Structures are given as structure tokens and as C-alpha cells.
Amino acid sequence: MRIQQLPVDVANQIAAGEVVERPASIVKELLENALDAKATQIAVDIGCGGLNHIKISDNGMGILAEDLPLAIAPHATSKISCLNDLYSITSMGFRGEALASIASVSRLSISSKPPKQAHAMRWESNTLVPCARNQGTTVDVRDIFYNAPVRKKFLKPERIEFQAIDTVLRRFALAAPEIAIQFSHNGKLLLNLMPAVDEAGRMQRIQKILGKSFLDQSIHLDSEINGISLEGFISNVDYQRSQVDKLWIYLNGRIIKDKLLNNAIRQAYEEYLYAGRHPSCLLYLNIAANQVDVNVHPTKHEVRFQQPRLIHDFISSQIAAVLKKSTNQAIPAISLAAPAATYVRESLIFPVIEKDDRLLKQSGAERWYILDPAHAIILVDEKPYLVHGSALQKQNLKRQLLQSNLPLPARPLLVPVKYTVESDRFTKIAEAKELLEHAGIQLVFLSESEIMISSIPLMLPDLNIKQFLDLFCTDCPSSFSEMVDYLMSAYEFSLSFTSDEMKQELFFYLKNQLMESGDLSGIATHLSEQRCRDLLHA
Known part of the structure; x- marks a missing residue:
């Protein structure tokens, strides 16, 4: 589907919000675009914790030369075309806001080459010029918030912004283990993840991101009931943390932070946790796209389920059953x-x-x-x-x-x-x-x-x-x-x-x-x- 301007009624249905809060927000949006473009290789290069520049390159399907100017227009997207599409979203992005929001607060250039286009084109400063590159897209973002000094003043120091980007990248790496990822900071390669082509490769990536200790002290969970599936790893009752920072949940491949799901997990662990302690998990929840509304928050981290109680009880009961089985095995025998x-x-x-x-x-x-x-x-x-x-x-x-x-x-x-x-x-x-x-x-x-x-x-x-x-x-x-x-x-x-x-x-x-x-x-x-x-x- 070609990029097109959304109809007014669709645009009005989309909850507009602040998409670009910090450099990590830009990285998240661009990674999602690369995933939607069917990329199998993504390279992320940042400078000064993303405060100076962010460049993300992929080998995806690319953008046609004539569509490049439209790519940064508000509410222009190739992901949806009518109001009904909002109720069964399968892509990571759909609002057509990301590039427009990024372009409004930075100096942005996009170079891209679709597979059937003779040569690559670069859009920069409202100008299209030929350039050299293989199939895919590169988005180069520089001088973030150069035209919004008040917002720039509230950015954290380089180290903090770098850590935020690092976290986003690692979460994304487990959302799409089949994609090869390279991550460089100030010219130094920090992360080089090979694509996980089988289960062994997936385990290696999980260990690389979450650590061997998590994998060693986790229990595999895999269940499906009435079209709802839950698969992943949950920490055993001994592996407890002081922070709620290792609840990694993916809904239909999307990174989310949802209070309903967090509560379901917490409830399952309730009888095993010390005071002030929290479990860890890496869970992949899959349900029909028309059973969840991801058009709730600008960052798309929060979602709304059509049957929240059903989802809550399903997750809580499945985790509780696995934990009970693991603890029972440890005592009666x-x-x-x-x-x-x-x-x-x-x-x-x-x-x-x-x-x-x-x-x-x-x-x-x-x-x-x-x-x-x-x-x-x-x-x-x-x-x-x-x-x-x-x-x-x-x-x-x-x-x-x-x-x-x-x-x-x-x-x-x-x-x-x-x-x-x-x-x-x-x-x-x-x-x-x-x-x-x-x-x-x-x-x-x-x-x-x-x-x-x-x-x-x-x-x-x-x-x-x-x-x-x-x-x-x-x-x-x-x-x-x-x-x-x-x-x-x-x-x-x-x-x-x-x-x-x-x-x-x-x-x-x-x-x-x-x-x-x-x-x-x-x-x-x-x-x-x-x-x-x-x-x-x-």
C-alpha cells in the first residue's frame, strides 16, 4: 500500500499526543518503523547518548522517492487507510505521527531505496537528491530539540539518556529475535546481535539481554486457551528483585507496560514474594487484533482489552499453576x-x-x-x-x-x-x-x-x-x-x-x-x- 494522507475522520479518531519525549522515544519509533518495513537487519548509531545524533538504518522495503516528502507529513501512513483499520491493528505504527513529530523538533534526513527503484533518494531540508545506498531506509536525526530550548533543558545527562536508549533497544531485541541488531555509541560498537534462527539462538539472545542468572532461575511457560496464547519465561520463587523493572511483556509483538497485566502477574506470585520484592518475567501474549485497542496512548505502551477480566485471569491462573507445580516438585518428593x-x-x-x-x-x-x-x-x-x-x-x-x-x-x-x-x-x-x-x-x-x-x-x-x-x-x-x-x-x-x-x-x-x-x-x-x-x- 502506498503512503497516503489519512481522511479527516480517521485523523480525528487518533489520539494525538507527545510522541517525542526524549531521544529514547525517537529510537523506539524508528525501530518500530523498521520492523513494519520487514527489515531483517537494523543498525543503530547514536552520539552523546542520543543528544547529538541518532541514525537508524535497515534493509527493509524502503520508501518510494515520490512518497518521501509525504512520509514526514502529519497523519500520513502506509499502515492503515480507513476507520475500521483502527480496530484490528497488526503493525507497530499506524498514526503517521512519528516522523512528523521527530522532524518538527530536530534536523531530519531520510534516505531510502525500495527494491524496484533504480537508485536511492535522500530527503533533507525539503529537497530530494539522489544518494548511494542498498535496499532499505536510513533515518538520520540531529540536534534534537534545537528549536525547543525549554524542552531541551529538561533532558537528562548523557549517561541517563544513553541508558534509556539501551533499555529500549534491548527490549526491542527480544520483541523481534529474528532481526540482526547492531548498536554503536560514539563510534564504538556496543551490541552485535545475530538473528535467532532457531530456539537455541533465541535462548542465546535472552541470555545476552536478561543475563544467564535469569535464564537459569526461570520456568518456561506455554499455554493457549480459546485463542489466547501466553509463552515465555517467569522467574522461580527464589529469584526476586527490589524493583519492578524486569516485567517484560509483549502483546502481539508490541512492547507494552500495562497495569492490568502487571497486577495479574503480581497476583500469581503473591504468596511467594517477600515484602517489597518483585518477580521477573519475559512473556509473549498473543490475542486477536480486534480484541485489543492499542490506540490509547501516544507511546502505544498502554492498551485496552475488550475483555480485561478474561485476560487478567488467564495470565494470573497460568502463571500460578506453573509456580505451584514447580514448588510442589520441590517439597513432596x-x-x-x-x-x-x-x-x-x-x-x-x-x-x-x-x-x-x-x-x-x-x-x-x-x-x-x-x-x-x-x-x-x-x-x-x-x-x-x-x-x-x-x-x-x-x-x-x-x-x-x-x-x-x-x-x-x-x-x-x-x-x-x-x-x-x-x-x-x-x-x-x-x-x-x-x-x-x-x-x-x-x-x-x-x-x-x-x-x-x-x-x-x-x-x-x-x-x-x-x-x-x-x-x-x-x-x-x-x-x-x-x-x-x-x-x-x-x-x-x-x-x-x-x-x-x-x-x-x-x-x-x-x-x-x-x-x-x-x-x-x-x-x-x-x-x-x-x-x-x-x-x-x-
Whole structure:
């Protein structure tokens, strides 16, 4: 379909809004245009965090020479042609506002070559001139907000604007894993993603973008009911974050941030999350185009479902079912080589503590009955609780770390650990060296792609330092409190190797939690006598 001016009634139906808020907004709009043009290769080149220039090139279908001037006209698009098209949108763009909005606040040039056009043409300063390029389109944006000084004043520093663009690009990379993507900043290639031609390639891209730790601690989900499909990866109950920044949801291939969907995910995780903690997910939701209205917000991040309750309950129930299955697999399959427990109706007594009633008052360590490396039953005030050992230990350690004076005492490593850093993440680690040292992690930079870790926090002898750095490089926390969450995610704990002293410490921490708030979400569950008996004799 040729680019054409939209009819007035269609244009009036389109919610006009502020499309270009910052450089990252421009990158998002141009990436969506490239995707709509059937591109298989996209190169993004920015300068000074996008404040100086943004150039995006693709190998898509291109724009005819005679359509180039119309491409920057308001409400001119090749995506829709009549009012009914708004109710079944399948393309990323459809308003015909992006290029017009960008051109109004910057110096814009477009060069393009469709497959059947003899040579490429460039539109710049209301002039069409021949140029050299292969099939596809290049949009070059310079001097953003040069004619809007007030708006330019509110832009963030280069580093912040760069991070916003980096996030947009990484989100887009998972929306279209079949597209090869290159990303350069100030002339330096930071990201070079090959197209994912199979499932293995897709997994590699997910690992590259979200980190190995997410993939290792996630559960695959794939379900379809009545024409609604949900596929992707959700974090297991142990992988919890302090920020709601890793809920990546795609609706029919479109990046969205929807409160309804976020609430559905949160509801599914409700019984597993600690206070102030959040899950992570990478989900692809697909429904019929006529069942959702994407013409709600200028950025197209928010949508309106025709049957919101149906969508909400579908997502929540599917995630909850997968989580329940994963947690059930972790607990009931228990083989205990232990004598049968003696039960009385008035009070539940474990054989390990029956031999000396004074232990009920004196030793927290003796109140443990370990089921497997991750779970135990603990008797608190004569009541049994099923405890998730790792969650309990991590919550206790987090409290201690946040109350500690900085820098934390360091534990030198007998054999220093070498860690390979991707070029786009090396700068992040270099900038955060002081923050890492506050946590007792000493670094030595061997080259621009390799560092050596010579110490870890004394309090965390079982820290998986490579897993921690994978997490750290992905998000680069800006404060010690944020870093503690990453330390906890990478801390390895097993009840099988827990000393009596540690058991006693954790027992009293659990008891204090019961006395102070009564909130044991995510770390322990009160057991009925029957449930306790079932677990002990499973």
C-alpha cells in the first residue's frame, strides 16, 4: 500500500499526543518503523547518548522517492487507510505521527531505496537528491530539540539518556529475535546481535539481554486457551528483585507496560514474594487484533482489552499453576531415613527433640527437622512451620548486611576468579568499582574485556561471584542497598551443610519475625498436624 494522507475522520479518531519525549522515544519509533518495513537487519548509531545524533538504518522495503516528502507529513501512513483499520491493528505504527513529530523538533534526513527503484533518494531540508545506498531506509536525526530550548533543558545527562536508549533497544531485541541488531555509541560498537534462527539462538539472545542468572532461575511457560496464547519465561520463587523493572511483556509483538497485566502477574506470585520484592518475567501474549485497542496512548505502551477480566485471569491462573507445580516438585518428593515421629493431639512432638524437653527452651538448632537441602520443619512455640531454608537465610543475611558499617570486611580468595566482561558492560563495572569495594569485592582490571576478583564479602562465603557479576552487569545498581539484592540472588545456601550455630541463629530470627510482625511470607508456612505428618512420611 502506498503512503497516503489519512481522511479527516480517521485523523480525528487518533489520539494525538507527545510522541517525542526524549531521544529514547525517537529510537523506539524508528525501530518500530523498521520492523513494519520487514527489515531483517537494523543498525543503530547514536552520539552523546542520543543528544547529538541518532541514525537508524535497515534493509527493509524502503520508501518510494515520490512518497518521501509525504512520509514526514502529519497523519500520513502506509499502515492503515480507513476507520475500521483502527480496530484490528497488526503493525507497530499506524498514526503517521512519528516522523512528523521527530522532524518538527530536530534536523531530519531520510534516505531510502525500495527494491524496484533504480537508485536511492535522500530527503533533507525539503529537497530530494539522489544518494548511494542498498535496499532499505536510513533515518538520520540531529540536534534534537534545537528549536525547543525549554524542552531541551529538561533532558537528562548523557549517561541517563544513553541508558534509556539501551533499555529500549534491548527490549526491542527480544520483541523481534529474528532481526540482526547492531548498536554503536560514539563510534564504538556496543551490541552485535545475530538473528535467532532457531530456539537455541533465541535462548542465546535472552541470555545476552536478561543475563544467564535469569535464564537459569526461570520456568518456561506455554499455554493457549480459546485463542489466547501466553509463552515465555517467569522467574522461580527464589529469584526476586527490589524493583519492578524486569516485567517484560509483549502483546502481539508490541512492547507494552500495562497495569492490568502487571497486577495479574503480581497476583500469581503473591504468596511467594517477600515484602517489597518483585518477580521477573519475559512473556509473549498473543490475542486477536480486534480484541485489543492499542490506540490509547501516544507511546502505544498502554492498551485496552475488550475483555480485561478474561485476560487478567488467564495470565494470573497460568502463571500460578506453573509456580505451584514447580514448588510442589520441590517439597513432596522427600525420602527420609528417620524413625517415625510420635504425635499427640494436644502438642506435636518431634523425635529429635523428644529425648530432652529442656532443648525446647534452650536450643534453636534442635528444633530443626531437615526434609531436603532446601526445606525443613521447625518447631516454634510447639507449632510446626515449613521453612524455605534459602529464603530464610537470605532474609536474615540481608538484614545484617543493611545494618553493617561500610566497607564490609572482605574474605580474600585463595584462587582469584577471572571474569570476562562484554564491551558494553565494561564501563558499568569500572564506574561502580568503588561501590563494589564497599561490599568487600576487590577487582583488578586485566584488560578491557577481563577482570579478576580477589575477594568477596566475609559474611558471604558461599557467594557465586560470577552469577553476581552477571546480575550486576545487567542492571548496574546505583546504591549499596540495591546491590544487596543482587548479592542475595547469587548466594548459594543448602540446609545440608548448615551448622548448629547457624540453625540456632535462623531459628531465633524466625521467632522474632513471628513476634514482631507475624509476616512469614516467602520464608515459612504454618503447617497443620496432618500436613506435617504427610511431609515427614512422604
